[in-house]
Structures are given as structure tokens and as C-alpha cells.
Amino acid sequence: MVFQGSSAALSHTGKVRSNNQDSGYSGANLFVVADGMGGHAGGDVASSLALARLQGLDHGYESTGAAEHALRHAMTAAAGDLIDTVKAQPELAGMGTTVCAIIMVDEYAVIAHIGDSRIYLYRDDELTQITTDHTFVQRLVDSGRITPEEARYHPRRSVLMRVLGDMSADPEVDAFVMPTRPGDRWLICSDGLCGVVDDTHMAKTMALGQAPGRTADMLLKQALDAGAPDNVTIVIVDVGGQHPLFSGTPQIVGAAATPKGIEVPPIRPGRVSWLHLGRQAANEPSHFEPAAEYLEELIEEDRRRARRRRVGWIVGLLLVLAAIAAALFGAYTWTQTRYFVGAGDTTVVIYRGIQQNIGPISLSTPYENTGLPLNLLSDFDRQTVEGTISADSFDAAEHIVDQLRLNIGGG
Template sequence: MVFEGSSAAISHTGKVRSNNQDSGYSGSNLFVVADGMGGHAGGDVASSIAVHRLKDLDHPFPTPTEAEQALQEAIASTATVLIDTVADRPELSGMGTTVSALAFVDDYAVIAHIGDSRIYLFRDEALTQITTDHTFVQRLVDSGRITPEEARYHPRRSVLMRVLGDMDPDPEVDTFIMPTQPGDRWLLCSDGLSGVVDDTHTARTFAQHLPPGRTADLLLKQALDGGAPDNVTVVIVDVGGSHPIFSGTATIVGSASNPQGIDVPAARPGRSSWLHPNRQAANEPTHFEPAPEFLEELIEEDRRRSRRRRVWWIAGLIIVIGALIVSLIGAYSWTQTRYFVGSDADSVVIYRGIQQDLGPISLSTPYEDTGILLANLPFYQRLAVQQTISARSLADAQQIVQTMRATQGSPP
């Protein structure tokens, strides 16, 4: 059965990279995203080889199981090609690529995945990440040590635990089969999209139910608006639904669309110096697969970072609490420079502080019991004292009391 649906593929260099090391493929039954790594030439070559090896599988399969096996074998053979390529071209040493592939057989989606490119499913207005990132930070998330949100900004978020590269002839690839249905929308993307545009905004874009090409353009624009520090590749596939049936030739985007992405000129010998060594900082890979001992070093580094973060958090809390205490002490000290005239049960009292209380804490204390009985004051003075009379200073409070002494016993 030939897959019926509509699709779109788009790839962009981004705003920081000087070249596009991503490759994407949108065919009749097969869809692929590969994110290359390993320098200016290596990443181009690795992702291009992967896409060109896999595109030969773009044909109907009798069963989903046969399609799954074909994907596994094609990806394994791609690893061998990468190893052979590096043997012929040592300057490409260290190159590798992620691969996320999606094939349709009858009512099933067959998925093969290695690396941190992603496959999503949008169904019933909900976006679900189908693949699991093979990254160091994902391992931290799975172990409960950091949250998914913390993983988005972790300094080691680009460290891959699994990748299709020139070192492992037998890569561990996730493959599985799951049912699909009319109305499903599938998204394959490199981390240039998922690392900038979060799932919430992607879901909102999908919820507009625009055709795949228009949706891909909107997602790319969001990635570019977010700075696009890496290459961005998006492949969108609709299963049935209201969009036109896919027809025409397959679409190849990114480095795989350029023949030079596979046949890279040999490195030219050049002169190096301490100021201009024979390498370019911009060509350094953004992803790499750590050796076991380096993984332990990363884990220990993360522990140290967590401890430092905890220490800084505690120190910050102590500083905030200290500043609050100093402020409260300062405020209380200021209240003790203020005075007012009030009363106790039956006499006039000069108080130090202010009339308000802070919960159960009184902000005033009796300073001087004047001995003037409330009963001996005229009614209007007695009422004013009971409501308290503010004074500008101690001398002012004492002057108010002197005035009261002069009026004691006057008729109310």
C-alpha cells in the first residue's frame, strides 16, 4: 500500500552557522532528518551519506516488520560507509550524524532513531514526542536529577550518548512500530528547531491546521526569531486528512541536496602558526559522543555544578534574609525616634514608637506616665488622647502634655 498524505521539507543554515550540516528527505513513503557533526566538511558529508543511503528505501513494504528490518540494516550499512569514508579521507575523522527516519506501511508508522533529532506526533490537538533523545541531559532527566526545562538550558545539552559515526560499526538504533490514523500529523526535526521552539509553541502552530508547507515556514520563522544558533531542518507529514494527496518527486533539503555535500575537496596543506593554527573554531562540532571515562567526568561535573548551584542558592537566600533583617532592624530603630501622646487605663502617657502594630509585635512602648488623669480632662481632649496625638519629637510631646496640665479641671 502506498502512503497517502501530504508533506513538506525545509532546511535553513540558521543565524550563526556558516554552513548547513543538516539533511532532510521527504518522499512517498519515507521521511528522514539527519543532523551532521564533525566540522565544516564532516557534518555535511555524514548527513548527506545517511540521507542518500536511506532514500533507496522509499518504496512500499509488504509488512511493517520488513520495513523496520530494512531501516536497521540501512543505518548499520551507513555506519560502515562513514568508517570507510574516513579511512579514505582522514581529514573527515570524527564526523557523525543523527538519524530520525519514518516509513509508512499500511496503517502503521515504522520509526528508526539515533541521536537528538526528534519525531513528534500531533493527534487530537495534542503534540507528543515519540523518540527519546540520546543525550547526556536526557539521561539526567530520566534519572530525576534535572527537570526537562532545566535540560533545555543545560551547558552539556549537546553531548550525545549515541550517534551514527565513524567509530562504531554496529550502532545501537531505536526502532519500533506504532499505529497511525487519518488526521495524524508527524514532525521530524533537528535540534535546531526543538532546541529553540518549545513544544507548546509547536503545538499552537500545528493547531492552526495549515498545510504542511505553510506550517514548516512558520516553525522555521519561530526558530529564526529565537536566534537559530544551529541549522534548522523540518519535515512535516500529514496522514490522509483534508490536505491534498502527496504526489510528485521526492524533496531533498540541506547538505544532501548539494552534490558537494558528499564529494568534499581534499584538505589543502597550509602553513600554520601560533596565531593561525590549521583549524577553524567555527568548524568544531556541536555534538560528540563521549567515551565512558569522559561520561563519568561529565556526571561528576554535573554533580559539582549542582553543588555550586545549591551553595549559591543558599547563599542568596541568606543574603536576602540578612537584608530583610537589617531592613526590619532599621525600620524598628526609626520607630523608636518617634513619639505620640496616648493613654493607658486612666491616665495620659507619652509613648515612644508609632501607633501601628506589626501583627503581635507592638511598635511602641510607654515612655512617661504623666500622672494626668483622663477624668480631669475636657471631653474633647480626653477623646483626642484616647485616639492618640502624634508628636514631631519628644519635646513636642512634652509640650502637648503641658498644655493638657493647664486645662485640667476645665468644664467639659
């Protein structure tokens, strides 16, 4: 049965890259985003070849099982297409592509996914990420070693653990079936969108209820406003709804939209090795599928980074504690330059320090017992001494005691 709903596809080069390696498709029952990688030529070719293989799946299916089988088979066939292409043109070695695909079968969405492009479902005012990124940092998140927020800015966030490429004829594809219902909005996107626009802002845009094409335009603007360092490809699918239904003409966007998307441009000199993970030029790959030994080095590097982070926190904490201790010591040292005259058990005593206490800690100690009996003092002088009399120095404190003695003699 032909899917009942509406959809739109959009792809943009972004603000940094000089060519579009993404491909997108919005058809009658099939919806796809593929994010290619492999440099100036390889990414274009990889995403275009994958989409060309998947386009043949855009028709009705008797069951979700049949659709899922077709998706898995097409993804494997696409990997074979990439391998054959590299055999014929070795300069494209290392190219690959992510793929996120949905086939609508009655009230179900049949999903296939590999890489770090994503599928979201907006339902009941909530946006939910349906696919799980096949990335190094996602593995760190799953193991509890970093948080999802830390993953957004991790220096190895572009390292892919799985990809549709020329290295494996049997790619490990996630495929599953989910029920869908009228009012659902499905979003398929490359990481050019979800890598720079967070879920909260995407959800607010999806909630506006605009037509799929208008919604895609608004999401693209958010990515461009955020700098759009990568290609941005968006496919939005509404289940049912008030907007016009599928027109009958598939919409193809990105590299696969033009014949040159599957041609092989000449390789430019000075390409950056896939081992170099610094900032890439606009026409260089944005994703990497690591070899096993390289992955081990990445894991060890992350361990070293975690250790450095822990050491940094410990050193920082020790510095803060040292600063607090120094401040307290300085304050206490200052108090010991002060004196005051007060009452002992039966005599007038000169104290060193200040009259205040910090909890159970006294900031003063008896310094000299003057031997002057309290009972010889006038009532006024005795009350004044019991309330303490501050002095700037020991000499000043002795002068106060001498004055008390004079008051006794004068009385």
C-alpha cells in the same frame, strides 16, 4: 503497498553556518532527516552516507516487522560505511550523524531514531514528540534534575549520548512501531528547527492545514526569524488528506542533494577541538559524542552548577531577609524617637514609641509616669489623654503634661 498521502522535504543552511551538514529525504514509503557533525567536511559526508544507505529501503513491505528489521540493518550498515570511510580518510575521524527515519507500512509508521533530531505527530489538534533525544540534558530531565524548559538553554544541550558515527559498528538505535491514521501529520526535523521554535508555535503552524511544502516553508521562516544558528531540515508527511499524493520522484535535500555532499573538502586549519564547548564558528561541529571520562566530567560539572545555583538561591534569600530585617530595625528605631501622652491605670503617662501595634507587637512602652491623676482632669482633657496626644520629642511631651497641670490649676 505504496503509502497513500503527501509529503515534502526542505533544508536550509540557516543564518550562521557556511555549509549544510543536514540531509533529508521524502519518498514513496520512506522519510528521513539526518543531522551531520564533524566539522566542515565530516558532517556533510556522514549525513550523506547515512541517507545513501537508507534510500534503498524506500519500497513496500509485507509487515512492520520486516520494515523494522530493514531499518535496524541499514543503520548498522551506515555505521560501517562511516567507519570504512574514516579508515580510508583519517582526517574525517570523529564525524557522525543523527538519524530519524519513518517507513510507512499500511496503517503503521515504523520508526528508527538515534541522536537529537526529532519526530513529532500532530493529531487531534495536539502536537506530540514521539522520539526521545539521546542527549546529556535529556538524561538530566529524565532523572528530574532539570526541567524541560531549563534543558532548552542548558550549556551542554548539544552533547549527544548516542550517534551514528565512526566509533561504534553496532549503534544503539531506538526502533518501534506506531499506528497511524488518515489526518495524521508527521514532522521529522533536525534540532535547527526544534532547538529554536517551541512546540506551541510548531503546533499552531501544523494546525493551519496547509500543504506539506507550504507548512515546511512556514516552519523554516519561524526558525530563520529566531536566528537559525544551525542548519534547518524539515520533512512533513500527511497521511491521506486533500493535498496531492506522492508524485513518484523522491525528494532529496541538504548535503545529500548534490554530489559534493559525499566528497571530502580539504580540512581547514585551526579547527576547534571537540573538547572545546564554547560558541562554535559557522563551519564547526554543533554536536559532540563524549568519551566516558568526559561524560563523567560533564556530570560532575552539572553537579557543581547545581550546587552553585543552590548556594546562589540561599545567599540571595539571606540577602533579602537581611534587607527586610534592616528595614524593620530602621523603622522600629525611628518609632523610638517619638513620644505621646496617654492614660495609665489612674495617672497620665508619657509613652515612648507610636500608638500603632503590629498584630500582638506593641510599638510603644511607658516611659515616665507623671503622677498626674486622671480624675483631676476636666472631662475634655481626660478624653483627649485617653485618645493619646502625639509629641515629636520627650520635651514636647513634658510640655503637654505641664499644660494639663495648668488647666487643673486654672479650673
